[in-house]
Amino acid sequence: xxxxxxxxxxxxxxxxxxxxxxxxxxxxxxxxxxxxxxxxxxxxxxxxxxxxxxxxxxxxxxxxxxxxxxxxxxxxxxxxxxxxxxxxxxxxxxxxxxxxxxxxxxxxxxxxxxxxxxxxxxxxxxxxxxxxxxxxxxxxxxxxxxxxxxxxxxxxxxxxxxx
Numbered sequence: 001x002x003x004x005x006x007x008x009x010x011x012x013x014x015x016x017x018x019x020x021x022x023x024x025x026x027x028x029x030x031x032x033x034x035x036x037x038x039x040x041x042x043x044x045x046x047x048x049x050x051x052x053x054x055x056x057x058x059x060x061x062x063x064x065x066x067x068x069x070x071x072x073x074x075x076x077x078x079x080x081x082x083x084x085x086x087x088x089x090x091x092x093x094x095x096x097x098x099x100x101x102x103x104x105x106x107x108x109x110x111x112x113x114x115x116x117x118x119x120x121x122x123x124x125x126x127x128x129x130x131x132x133x134x135x136x137x138x139x140x141x142x143x144x145x146x147x148x149x150x151x152x153x154x155x156x157x158x159x160x161x162x163x
Contacts, residue, residue, distance in 0.1 A: 067095055
């Protein structure tokens, strides 16, 4: 049984956060996130962190990939996601783009393995679009993410130090 695809226009931070949580809740085992800057309020709420933990520990094939321009900012700002990244380094992977074209791209997106997507043309503005159960609409974002991911380098600065 298939469900109809649904899309939303998001015009404020509350709508964006609600769509993000809905996408996280719908994801099964895989998630791809591109955020030029990862603000301390994004992917940091208790409910979001619980969903990220659920996805990362969902079993075989679980993998969360984050592409962020400034991984060091996560450390400086003490982003709440950092603890999860350091506890589950083989399941939650963070990379930093090195390609100038990728670094110049101002957009952000979150892509779930269930065909859900959230796109912000300008990551610093709380506006965008989201789609649920629509792999065809997600496909261009996924292709762009994969290309950027392949050219990015691991964010070694985020590794936990075992002293």
